[in-house]
Amino acid sequence: MCSDLSPLVDVVGIGFGPSNLGLAIAIEEHNLTAGPQQTVTAKFFEKKDAFGWHSGMLLPGTTMQVSFLKDLATQRNARSEYTFLNYLTERGRLTHFINRQDFFPLRAEFHDYLCWAADRVRVPVEYSTDVTAVHWDGDHFEVVSDSGVVRARNLVLGGGLRAKLPAGITPGPRVFHNHRMLRHFADLPSRLNGRYAVIGAGQSAAEVAAYLHDETGADVHAVFAKYGYTPADDSPYANRIFDPEAVDEYFAAEDGWRERLLHYHRSTNYSAVDPELIQDLYQREYTEHVDGHRRLFVHGATELLDIVESGDSVRIRVAHRLTGTETELDCDAVVFATGFEPTPLSDMLGDLAESCGEDRHGRPVLDRLYRVQTTDDITGQIFVQGNSEHTHGLTSTLLSNVAVRSGEIVRALAEDRPLVAAGAAPNGFADITGEAAVGRDGHR
Incomplete structure (x- = not known):
């Protein structure tokens, strides 16, 4: 199935919604300043034909419930070219947005911002590509997709949320x-x-x-x-539950206090x-x-x-x-309109999910850096984006912490990066220190 000639990258991302888009941006910006020993090579797979974020919910006039400053980059790097303010500048609407005197963009506008960022990011993304299997070969992950096999030292799972219907409800045309x-x-x-x-x-x-x-x-x-x-409840004190510092405090707390905080602040x-x-x-x-x-x-x-x-x-x-x-x-x-639930690990990893730790509720066991606990034979890292509310708090499935979380994951990937010859890029994949060798994505 896989050979030494298969491409090898530091990380493969499964799914390309806002969380993994934020990660791709953080990888690109990290590599622009990192030394040759710390650059991170990456590839992302997305089964949809193009980037989209809850496009079926873009009802006319609806607005975001999160500040525009909690975009894909600002809280990690306020000078990033991927900020919402830079998007507004390029779209010619910065002054008009300022005159609105409102922190909350239109939902259709923020969707356009995300698509704008996905179009310009230089980390390789393959759309219209379904990951059909993931294996551990003893040294690397083998990610099998419609387009072939890629070997990866690490994985990031960004399967997002799936719609939840009450028990016994069968969907249909009406x-x-x-x-x-x-x-x-x-x-x-x-x-x-x-x-x-x-x-x-x-x-x-x-x-x-x-x-x-x-x-x-x-x-x-x-x-x-x-x-x-x-x-x-979007009052200032309650909103502190979404602060990056709150993730540290929540993760370190006892299970009982985590449950209490979730109960206290569900109305956010x-x-x-x-x-x-x-x-x-x-x-x-x-x-x-x-x-x-x-x-x-x-x-x-x-x-x-x-x-x-x-x-x-x-x-x-x-x-x-x-x-x-x-x-x-x-x-x-x-x-x-009955909410969403995280995509299970088994939907993204298949049989490999059996090697991942779960708690008594079937949720992944994670460390502070969103890494899944695995059996000892798997030495690569598996990061989870989104299925971590039970360990990291209410911000886990929201946009609020995407920029900061992306930076944390990139630092973990860079620290785990094996030594390579200066300037080397494994198996033809770009190191994203300049123009990408594989273009911005495989389909657009």
Whole structure:
């Protein structure tokens, strides 16, 4: 399967979302100043045809919930050419953005920033390429993909998050997760009932409810178990939970305190909505009460009991848990804004995942530098990006710490770098100290 002629790199990245894009940028910038003994060679694989980040959730007018300064580079290197401010400069919008007097970019704008960065990074990336197997040969990892085999001293797993549906829910043309909302909505086979339901109490659920209310003229039913939408906590003290220093403190803490902190500060990230959006939805519902033309219905303290999809509709039965009142609704679609979960190691590593340590909840056992505990026979490092909330805190799956985490991983890779002859680049791969020998990526 693999021979000594197969390319050898210091690190292969599986997946190329924002986290591994941030890592590629950190590798490029590290190599521009590193000595020949410390340069890091890398290659990334991405199964999508091009870079994309939650493109099905780019609803019109929605904004980020994280400051533009928490971009791919600023907190690691404020002079980087990959900062959001440099992106705005190149797009000719810096002054206009300043005049907004707002820390939070449009979501579509930040997506464009990420694509802009992915287009210009010089570390090799192969799109439209699925990694089909990963093996340890005793000295290196063998990464098998559609395009061949690459040997790597280390791996970085950036599989991202996958959509989570409640147990027993089967997706279909009219029943879907909000992750690909725009595509599924456009592909609805028909719209005969004039009614939609949105299941969930978080920011995405509220945004979908507002979008459907704006775009369709249909009735929109928001269904969730809370009594009402909970405001997201983005106050300065609570936001310290996302600081780089908080990762050190959280990792060093006892398990009991970790759980308490997650519980205390869930409203910074989970099942919480921007106060402005809550006010907007309430104003809509109140106005409809006044004029007598109801289209927006918010069902708090309510749970889904049953769902049946047919050719031209999907029927749901919901119950208000405080009164016991049940309601049946025939809908054109039911959108589940029910969150995400990390991609399991086994989805990226296959059988090699059996050599990785797990805790009693099936989560990877990690050290402070995001390295997975492995069996003694595996001497290469496996880093995880994103599946580390249980050890590193709430910032793990968010953009907040991408720049800093990328720098930490690069330092670990550079320190583990074997000695090579000055100027050498193994098997034709660029060391990214100048122009890349393999171009910016394999497909664009």
